[in-house]
Amino acid sequence: MEIIYNVAENYGKILGGRWRRLGPKSGEDFYESVLEPAFKKAKENNDSLKFMLDGTTGYPSSFLDQSFGELARNYGVDEVRKVVTFETKVFQWVVDYINRQIWDKSE
Amino acid sequence: MGQVRIEKTVLWEIIGFTAVVFSILGFIGAKVVRFGLTYSKDISIADILNIIITSVVTLTAAWYLSKKLSEDRFTKEIAISDLKEIEQNVAEIIHKVQVNDQNLVNDLMMLINHLQQLLLRFDRTCKFERDEQSVNRINNRFLALYGCATNFGDDPIDPQFVIQNGNDLIVEIRDTISNINKL
Numbered sequence: 001m002e003i004i005y006n007v008a009e010n011y012g013k014i015l016g017g018r019w020r021r022l023g024p025k026s027g028e029d030f031y032e033s034v035l036e037p038a039f040k041k042a043k044e045n046n047d048s049l050k051f052m053l054d055g056t057t058g059y060p061s062s063f064l065d066q067s068f069g070e071l072a073r074n075y076g077v078d079e080v081r082k083v084v085t086f087e088t089k090v091f092q093w094v095v096d097y098i099n100r101q102i103w104d105k106s107e
Numbered sequence: 108m109g110q111v112r113i114e115k116t117v118l119w120e121i122i123g124f125t126a127v128v129f130s131i132l133g134f135i136g137a138k139v140v141r142f143g144l145t146y147s148k149d150i151s152i153a154d155i156l157n158i159i160i161t162s163v164v165t166l167t168a169a170w171y172l173s174k175k176l177s178e179d180r181f182t183k184e185i186a187i188s189d190l191k192e193i194e195q196n197v198a199e200i201i202h203k204v205q206v207n208d209q210n211l212v213n214d215l216m217m218l219i220n221h222l223q224q225l226l227l228r229f230d231r232t233c234k235f236e237r238d239e240q241s242v243n244r245i246n247n248r249f250l251a252l253y254g255c256a257t258n259f260g261d262d263p264i265d266p267q268f269v270i271q272n273g274n275d276l277i278v279e280i281r282d283t284i285s286n287i288n289k290l
Binding site: 014015016017018019022023057058059060061062063065090093096097100101 | 212213215216217219220223246249250253254255257258259260261
């Protein structure tokens with residue numbers, strides 16, 4: 001089964017920086033409140049977890065590193081790649097950044 | 108810059124046309140000498156046909172060359188125009204990082220998104236003239252700029268690092284345009 005999570009609708013259209021203490025909608029908050037629990041659940045049930053990226057104003061690199069990067073550092077890039085996928089029409093370059101600049105370098 | 112290029116092209120077209128005319132005259136002259144052809148005041152139908160066919164072929168060749176050069180020139184001028192917008196956008200990103208106001212995150216994300224759209228447009232404009240390596244180099248430069256300009260963590264964003272990555276991106280695009288111009 002595929003679990004779909006729309007970031008703009010379910011989390012926020014304007015995303016913040018790396019840490020909670022720096023402001024709302026941070027990468028740390030997204031990781032702890034959304035990404036890690038959803039990833040664990042999907043992994044347990046052998047589901048895939050698809051993130052719909054469109055609809056936000058953009059994804060700061062620090063937000064991505066502290067959320068999707070942290071996930072790869074804690075659970076391994078290969079495991080994360082098996083479970084997490086993305087869908088976007090606007091932010092294909094964000095997916096490239098996650099893959100090439102964050103996940104490839106976490107291996 | 109565009110005006111100088113247009114004048115150069117017209118000059119080459121005139122030189123080319125003159126060369127073609129002189130070649131034809133030389134060819135006819137050589138035939139006259141070689142075969143001992145005689146001059147006659149009578150005009151034959153073959154002469155008229157020869158002139159018409161030669162003129163049509165010359166004009167068609169000139170029209171085709173002129174059209175091809177004009178199309179190439181148009182693509183190059185659009186690419187240069189895109190480059191100016193990209194440079195302006197990168198300058199705005201650098202300025203925003205230096206000012207560091209309250210709306211920094213939102214404003215920078217809008218500028219970065221706009222820059223990505225400009226790069227996509229540039230990519231589509233020049234896609235027939237560019238090689239895959241050049242596309243990858245520009246993408247990598249963009250991702251490096253994006254990475255450092257939107258890294259909102261404990262330390263403030265380093266403007267010098269953003270300037271360096273912005274300049275690297277612009278230089279890469281300039282190199283690409285320069286290579287397209289050489290084609």
